[in-house]
Amino acid sequence: MKIAVEGCAHGELERIYDTIEGIEKESGTKIDLLLCCGDFQSTRNLEDLQTMAVPKKYLDMCTFYKYYSGERVAPVLTIFIGGNHEASNYLQELPYGGWVAPNIYYLGYAGVVNVNGVRIAGISGIFKGHDFLRGHHEFPPYSEATCRSVYHVRQLEVFRLKQLSGRVDIFLSHDWPTGIYEYGNKAQLLRRKPFFAADMESGQLGSRPLEELLKAVQPAYWFAAHLHCKFAALVPHNPCHRRQNDGAASSSSSSSEDEDEEKAATTPPPSKPVPVTKFLALDKCLPRRGFLQVVEIPSNPIEGNPRLQYDPEWLAILHSTNHLISVKENYYYLPGKKAGAVTERFNFTPTEEELEAVTTKFQNLQVPDNFERTVPAYDPEEQSNYKSMAVGQPKAYLNPQSNSFCTALGIDDPLCLALLANGKDLPVAEPTVQLSKSCDEEIIEEDLGEPLIAPTERKLNLSLPAPTARDVIHENEIELPEAEEVEGNTEAPKVEEPALVTAASPNLKKLKRRNQNIYQAEEED
Numbered sequence: 001m002k003i004a005v006e007g008c009a010h011g012e013l014e015r016i017y018d019t020i021e022g023i024e025k026e027s028g029t030k031i032d033l034l035l036c037c038g039d040f041q042s043t044r045n046l047e048d049l050q051t052m053a054v055p056k057k058y059l060d061m062c063t064f065y066k067y068y069s070g071e072r073v074a075p076v077l078t079i080f081i082g083g084n085h086e087a088s089n090y091l092q093e094l095p096y097g098g099w100v101a102p103n104i105y106y107l108g109y110a111g112v113v114n115v116n117g118v119r120i121a122g123i124s125g126i127f128k129g130h131d132f133l134r135g136h137h138e139f140p141p142y143s144e145a146t147c148r149s150v151y152h153v154r155q156l157e158v159f160r161l162k163q164l165s166g167r168v169d170i171f172l173s174h175d176w177p178t179g180i181y182e183y184g185n186k187a188q189l190l191r192r193k194p195f196f197a198a199d200m201e202s203g204q205l206g207s208r209p210l211e212e213l214l215k216a217v218q219p220a221y222w223f224a225a226h227l228h229c230k231f232a233a234l235v236p237h238n239p240c241h242r243r244q245n246d247g248a249a250s251s252s253s254s255s256s257e258d259e260d261e262e263k264a265a266t267t268p269p270p271s272k273p274v275p276v277t278k279f280l281a282l283d284k285c286l287p288r289r290g291f292l293q294v295v296e297i298p299s300n301p302i303e304g305n306p307r308l309q310y311d312p313e314w315l316a317i318l319h320s321t322n323h324l325i326s327v328k329e330n331y332y333y334l335p336g337k338k339a340g341a342v343t344e345r346f347n348f349t350p351t352e353e354e355l356e357a358v359t360t361k362f363q364n365l366q367v368p369d370n371f372e373r374t375v376p377a378y379d380p381e382e383q384s385n386y387k388s389m390a391v392g393q394p395k396a397y398l399n400p401q402s403n404s405f406c407t408a409l410g411i412d413d414p415l416c417l418a419l420l421a422n423g424k425d426l427p428v429a430e431p432t433v434q435l436s437k438s439c440d441e442e443i444i445e446e447d448l449g450e451p452l453i454a455p456t457e458r459k460l461n462l463s464l465p466a467p468t469a470r471d472v473i474h475e476n477e478i479e480l481p482e483a484e485e486v487e488g489n490t491e492a493p494k495v496e497e498p499a500l501v502t503a504a505s506p507n508l509k510k511l512k513r514r515n516q517n518i519y520q521a522e523e524e525d
Contacts, residue, residue: 001032001033001115001116001118001296001297001298001299001302001306002029002030002031002032002033002294002295002296003031003032003033003034003035003118003170003294003295003296003297004020004023004031004033004034004035004076004292004293004294005034005035005037005223005280005282005292005293005294005295006034006035006036006037006282006285006291006292007037007225007228007230007281007282007283007284007285007290007291007292008037008038008039008083008085008225008226008228008282008283008284008285008291009036009038009039009040009041009080009284009285010039010041010062010085010284010285011040011041011043011060011061011062011063011064012062012063012285013062013063013064013066013067013074014063014066014072015285016034016036016285016292017034017074017075017076019292020034020075020076020292021075023294031076031294032076032077032116032302032306033076033077033078033079033115033306034074034076034077034078034079035078035079035080035120035170035172035223036078036079036080036081037080037081037083037172037173037174037223037224037225037226037282038080038081038082038083038084038086038124038173038174038225038226039083039084039085039086039174039225039226039284040064040080040081040082040083040086040106041062041064041085041086041087042064042068042086042087042090042091042100042101042104042106043061043062043064043065043087043090043378044064044065044068044087044090044375044377044378045065045375045376045377045378046061046378046383046386046389046391047089047375047391047392047393047394048087048089048090048375048394049061049087049386049391050391050392050393050394051087051088051089051090051140051142051147051393051394052085052086052087052088053084053085053088053147053148053151054085059387061378061380061386064101065377065378067101067102067104068100068101068373068377069373069377069378070102070373073102073103074101074102074103074104076103077103077105077115077305077306077308078103078104078105079105079106079107079113079115079120079122079172079308080104080105080106080107080172081106081107081122081123081124081172081173081174082106082124082125082151082174083124083125083126083151083174083225083226084125084126084148084151084174084226086151088138088140088142088147088150088151089140089142089393089394089396089397091106091124092138092139092140092150092396092415093397093398093399093402093415094106094108094399094401094402095108095109095136095402095413095414095415096108096109096111096318096402096405096406096411097111097113098371098399098401098402098405099369099370099371099401100371101371102371105308105367107120107122107124107172108124109123109124109125109136109154109157110122110123110124110157110158110160110161111314112161112164112168112311112313112314113308113309113310113311113314113367114308114309114310114311114365115299115306115307115308115309116299116300116301116302116306116307117299117300118169118170118297118299119166119167119168119169119170119311120168120169120170120171120172121161121164121168121170121171121172121217121219121314122171122172122173123153123157123158123161123172123173123210123213124151124153124157124174125151125152125153125174125175126151126152126153126174126175126207126226127152127153127175127207127208127209127210128149128152128153131149131152131154132152132153132154132155132209133154133155133331133332133333134149134154134326134328134329134330134331134332135154135156135325135326135327135328135329135332135414136154136325136326136327136414136415136418137327137328137329137418137421138150138418139396139415139418139419139422139424140393140394140395140396141392141393141394141395142393153175153207153209155209155334156321156324156325156326156334158209158212158213159321159324159334160314160317160318160321160348161213161216161217162212162213162216162217163317163321163347163348163349163350164217164313164314164317164349165313165349166313167220168217168218168219168220169219169220169221169297170219170220170221170222170223170297171213171214171217171219171221171222171223172222172223172224173207173210173222173223173224174224174225174226175206175207175210175224175226176205176206176207176210176224176226176227176281177206177207177210177211177213177214177222177224177279178203178205178206178207178208178210178211179203179206179211180206180211180214180231180233180235180279180281181196181200181205181206181231181233183233183234183235183279184231184232184233184234184279185231185232186200189229189231192229193227193229196227214235214277215237218237218275218277219277220277220278220297221277221278221279221280221295221297222235222277222278222279222280223279223280223281223282224279224280224281224282225281225282225283225284226281227281228283228284229281229283229290230280230281230282230283230289230290231279231280231281232278232279232280232281233279233280234276234277234278234279235276235277235279236274236275236276237274237275237276237277238274239274239275280293307366308366308367309365309366309367310362310365310366310367311365312355312358312359312362312365313350313355315358315361315362315409316350316354316355316357316358317348317349317350318409318411319354319357319358319409319410319411320348320350320354321348322410322411322412325412325414325417327414327417327418327421328421358409361408361409361410362408362409368404370400370401370404371401372400372401374397374399374400375394375397395427396415396419396424396427397427398413398415398416398426398427402415
């Protein structure tokens, strides 16, 4: 299988696909798959654009909206992860992955899929230590702080990826693993990027959790982006570092477990080949920059288009760790060998019974082609002067793809839980939206089918209280922020867009936000 790998896409899909077409014509070969390592910028319209964490002067619609609206179709199956410049509201609708446009698939917060026998894993976002131990508490419209924290890597995704067993062919990340520069031409890298020296010296260049994943997963290839330069490295592994049912916890703050791992590590027998990861970081999509690389990886025969399939082991891990989801702002800790009760499970590598249960639920592992357009696409004719227009952020929305996936697997949508935990009503799909297929076509109406079904109380494994009037919080429910009664009129506020949200209950409580001061400080990502 010939795979094209792209660094930071930054919304330049037309240029990327044109580059691939040029490579195919010049070499006389067919590119079967495109992988993008973040900063994809899947902005469907102007509201999506407002959720990107960039200065206003850099907001640009680029070309993704053409593929979302159907004006153009991706010529090659495209799989991508999120970076730190994204339409965060849209990606947050798909925490476990899904189609953002026809033939363009997002891996989610973290994900594992198979394409004709090639196993591809990935994790979205960048690492910031002050958010790593928090839950996914953000939802749109975002504040200045949550607009950035929403794309920060969380411990749960790292923990889940550490449970993988077996061979991983390709791993995608936006950040670099910490210390990766020691395995390549460090001197050449510093000549090109001399300002990296200070971060290298302090150990701040790259992500510590990704370094742990590199040692645990040991993929054949690891592709990254973010630092806008091309850099290659060969990382040899100690087979004893590979996780084989040892139940290592994911938290980077667990130094005692790291020490135990180092003590247990031994030199592999010289008779066995040492596993090696081929690391490659790529640049952003600009002329005369190393932003795209073609690699050939052995795969099953491809008949027609490549087959995108769920990974059964990953599905089992998602199901067995569903109870570990947190949507709270405060720090929390995951199970480990030295944490919690003795009987608490800390190893979630799937058992035979768990794998069998997943294959029963997903007898066909083929990823369904169930993309739906849920909002109108950007109209370049009517909105060409968008940089001078006043546009607000969109409201939270639960995507039908996530609803179907969570229902089939029996797990929870983190965005749904975050809305419920904050006393928000669950939004539902509008029956129809108007979309412009292209600049030359007339606006058409598209039927979106049945409204989105809100999860039931049975399905919410975390026992979050539904947003009803004067609920009594029981011991087995997650604690909500402190509340105070709203003075004056106790009737429900009027909902401006009833088609988007359900009616609110009367006598709602106004919820205060804890740890507000944590998010006051500015950060540069």
